[in-house]
Amino acid sequence: MDAPRPEPLIDPFARRIRYLRVSVTDRCDFRCTYCMTESMTFLPRADLLTLEELDRLCSAFVGLGVDRLRVTGGEPLVRKGILTFFAAMKRHLDSGALKELTLTTNGSQLARMAGDLAACGVRRVNVSLDTLDASKFAAVTRWGRLGQVLEGIAAARAAGLSVKINAVALRGVNEDELFTLTDWCAAGGHDLTFIEVMPMGDLADAVRLGQYWPLRDLRARLAGRYTLTDLAERTGGPARYVRVEETGQRIGFITPLTHNFCESCNRVRLTCTGELFMCLGQEDAADLRGPLRASPDDAPVREAIRAAIARKPKGHDFDYSRQRVDGRIGRTMSHTGG
Numbered sequence: 001m002d003a004p005r006p007e008p009l010i011d012p013f014a015r016r017i018r019y020l021r022v023s024v025t026d027r028c029d030f031r032c033t034y035c036m037t038e039s040m041t042f043l044p045r046a047d048l049l050t051l052e053e054l055d056r057l058c059s060a061f062v063g064l065g066v067d068r069l070r071v072t073g074g075e076p077l078v079r080k081g082i083l084t085f086f087a088a089m090k091r092h093l094d095s096g097a098l099k100e101l102t103l104t105t106n107g108s109q110l111a112r113m114a115g116d117l118a119a120c121g122v123r124r125v126n127v128s129l130d131t132l133d134a135s136k137f138a139a140v141t142r143w144g145r146l147g148q149v150l151e152g153i154a155a156a157r158a159a160g161l162s163v164k165i166n167a168v169a170l171r172g173v174n175e176d177e178l179f180t181l182t183d184w185c186a187a188g189g190h191d192l193t194f195i196e197v198m199p200m201g202d203l204a205d206a207v208r209l210g211q212y213w214p215l216r217d218l219r220a221r222l223a224g225r226y227t228l229t230d231l232a233e234r235t236g237g238p239a240r241y242v243r244v245e246e247t248g249q250r251i252g253f254i255t256p257l258t259h260n261f262c263e264s265c266n267r268v269r270l271t272c273t274g275e276l277f278m279c280l281g282q283e284d285a286a287d288l289r290g291p292l293r294a295s296p297d298d299a300p301v302r303e304a305i306r307a308a309i310a311r312k313p314k315g316h317d318f319d320y321s322r323q324r325v326d327g328r329i330g331r332t333m334s335h336t337g338g
Contacts, residue, residue, distance in 0.1 A: 006063065006064055006065065006302075008064070008065040009064050009065055009066070009305070009306065009309045010309070011278075011309050011310070011312035012310060012311075012312065012314075013312075013314055015264070015265060015266055015312075016065070016266060017065075017066065017266055017267070017268055017309055017312070018065060018066055018067050018068055018266050019066065019068040019069075019070070019266050019267040019268075020058065020061045020066045020068070020069050020070070020267070020268060020269075020270060021070045021072055021267060021268075021269045021270070022054065022057075022058055022069065022070070022071055022072065022269075022270040023072050023073055023074065023076075023269070023270065023271050023272045024051075024054060024071055024072075024073060024074075024076045024079045024082060024085065024272055025048065025073050025074040025075070025076060025078065025079040025272050026042050026043050026048075026073065026074045026271075026272055027042050027073070027074045027075065027078055027079075028073060028074040028075040028078065028106070029075055029078055029106070029108055029143060029144075030075065030106050030108070030141040030142065030143050030144045031141065031142040031143050032128075032130075032140055032141050032142070032144075033139075033140055033142065033211075034140075034168055034170065034197045034211055038142055043272070043273065047273050048272045048273060049272060049273065049274050049289065049292075051079075051081055051082070051084055051085045051088075053274070053289075053292055053293075054085060054272075055085060055088045055089070056292060056298065056301070057270060057274065057288055057292060057301065058089065058270075059092070059298075060298050060301045060302055060305060061270075061305065062092050062097050062098055063097075063298075063302070064302060064305060064306075066098075067097065067098055067099040067100070068098075068099060068100045068102070069089060069092075069098060069100070069101050069102070070102045070103065070104060071085075071086070071101075071102070071103050071104070072103075072104045073104075073105075073272075074272075075105060075106050075108065075109070076103060076104070076105060077103075077105055077108070077109035077110070077113055078108075078109065083113065083116050083117075083120065086101070086116075086117060086120035086121075086122065087120050089101050089120070089121070090120050090121045093121040094121075100123070100124070101120070101121050101122055101123075102122065102123075102124045102125065102126070103117065103122055103124075103125045103126070104125070104126040104128070104166070105125060105126070105127055105128070105152075106127070106128050106141075106144065106149065107127040107128070107129065107148070107149035107150075107152040107153055107156075108144065108145075108148055108149060108152065109152065110125070110127070110149075110151075110152025110153065110155050110156050111148070111151045111152045111154075111155040112155075114152070114155040114156040114158070114159040114161060115155075115159045117156075117159070117161065118159040118160055118161055122161065123160075123161060123162060124161065124162045124163075124164065125156055125161050125162070125163055125164070126163075126164045126165075126166050126193075127149065127152070127153055127156075127163055127164070127165055127166065128166045128167075128168075129149060129153075129165050129166070129167060130167050130168050130170060130173070130174050131146075131167075131173065131174045131177055131181075132146070132177060132180060132181060132184055133146075133177065134146040134147070136173060136174070137149075140170070140173060153188075153190075157188075157189075162191075163188075163190050164190060164191040164192070164193060164252075165181070165185050165190050165191070165192045165193070166193050166195060167181055167192065167193070167194050167195065168194075168195045168196075168197055169194050169195065169196060169197065169213040169214075169215060169218050170197065170211050170213060171211060171212060171213040172211075173211075175213060178218065178221055178222065179225060182222065182226075182244070182247075182249075182251070183247075185249060186244070186247035186248075186249045189249075190249075191249065191250045191251070191252065192249065192250075192251050192252070193239050193251070193252035193253070193254060194215055194218055194251070194252070194253055194254070195254040196212065196213070196214065196215055196254065196255055197211045197212055197213075215253045215254075215255045216255075218253075219242075219253060222244075222251070226244045226245070226246050226247075227244070227245035227246060228242040228243070228244060228245075228251075229242060229243045229245060230242055231243055231250065238254050238265070238267075239252030239253060239254050240252065240253050240255075241253075262279075262314060262315030263315075265279075265315070268308075268309070268312070270288070271285075273289060274287065274288045274289025274290075274292060275287060275288070275289075276288050276305070276308050278308055278309065278311060278312035278313065279312065279313050279315070281315075282313055284311060284313070286304060286305075286307065286308035286311070287304070288301060288304055288305065288308075290304075291303070291304045
């Protein structure tokens, strides 16, 4: 007789939690200006969950009905031995419990890892790419090289991976590349998603306000050149999509400031230290490392997960109105998981 299926994870607003974003490291080989300072102090390695512990936690979520898992960082592919984690997660794909195993990356390591990722069941990757100008790319990422990322994207496509480009909308940086990025993605067969810069980390308010380019303005510029048709489809994330009729490509907009995406949020974020954040834009977190390490039995972990989901808030409070930054979150995206 089959064991009874566990009750699904339902938050206080009747949203079923099916999507886990897990950060496997806070470290990154770039220092993007909107994400972190150049002199970042990263967590001691001893504070990070082991890959085996990450497996236990992710597997507990899968056992509770989570069927989409996105691996993030920092830059996840700089984590030593990370391919063993992807290989371990493949068993959940093979069983059918996990519908999708995906990755968000800066692309720097894709040239050497794309084939192995595909062998582990990864079919789709998101690559962060804000500019196609090599000098601007170096300025935005501080330590990155555009050619290395483009080589990684080509390797991913050669390995059979679908590549979506994520571009943070940065006033005064990539405004003049709006159509260049759009056309380049169309030619390469890449979906494209634009993201509003979020008030996270310890960057000064003046820096945040200077970077902020509302996507309603960006979309209006696109609509002046292309025919955009709203799409009802979703990919499990927060983006809202349009189809560009002239090219057939899909463009997404992630708008936590001009129009938040909270009403349909089915996501939680697990950090590399075992903290579970129920909302990207709130500070409340649940400790899963404690119950994980306290017992080899996963029952306490499952109980802690359910208790955390019961605290998931309705939404966040990000706001750039009135020329100040409200709803600021002190932790960086590299800590939370991008």
